[in-house]
Amino acid sequence: MSTIEGGMICTNNKDIYQKARLFRSHGMVRESNDRRFRNDYLNSNPELNPDFIFAFPAYNVRNTEIGAIMGLNQLKRLDSNIKKRTKNFLYFLDKINPKIYFTDFKLKGSSNYAFNLILKKPDDKIIEKLIKKMNYHGIEFRRGSAGGGNQLRQPYLKGIVPKNYHKKFPEVEHVHFYGFYIGNFPDIKKREIDKICSILNSVE
Secondary structure (H helix, E strand, O other), rough: OOOOOOOOOOEEEEEEEHHHHHOEOOOEEEHHHOOOHHHHHHHHHHOOOOOEEEEOOOOEEEHHHHHHHHHHHHHHHHHHHHHHHHHHHHHHHHOOOOOEEEEOOOOOOOEEEEEEEEEEEOOOHHHHHHHHHHOOOOOOOOEHHHHHHOHHHHHHEEEEOOHHHHOOOOHHHHHHHHHHEEOOOOOOOOOHHHHHHHHHEEEE
16 A cells, blocks of 8 residues: 555554554544543543643654545555465565575565565675666665664664664574565566566576
8 A cells, every 4th residue: 555655553452553543643642532541641630731631752643635545545455455465475485596585484464565585694795796686677676674674773773772782683684684675566467576586596
């Protein structure tokens, strides 16, 4: 799905759902649609205006009307697109070389908008070849998985997590340097996946 920008949280946990409603709107308690949840805050903070009780330091990430219309319309074909993406991903995993790339993913319940491409073993020479080939053939990718790789390396966490804390997560570190995301579109054809995999497998 695409609503221009932003995302969506799916949960069957009532508490997480109520808190998510608050987090998207300044952390204001009035955004909860659970009377008991709201009343807990109202009763605990009688000195505050009930319309302006902020439970969390949060954000203003409510969608626009245009984005909402786009999202609601896409819900009609969401189940179908999830099935297509899952089928695409399984086909992709069947076609890439398991001697070069990791293929043993836990897929139960997953719906991936991208093909995960992760080298089995660290190899800087193969990575260089791979990046050159993908760029040459116009294969769009994101290095380090969805973007940015190991978030513990990012500047916004400096001073929040201890220095070199990222080294405690070797698998995430491996994905940071040797992992990629390649778009998995519902309408991608098998022949296109075949061509992509042929290019990826040629780096050996």
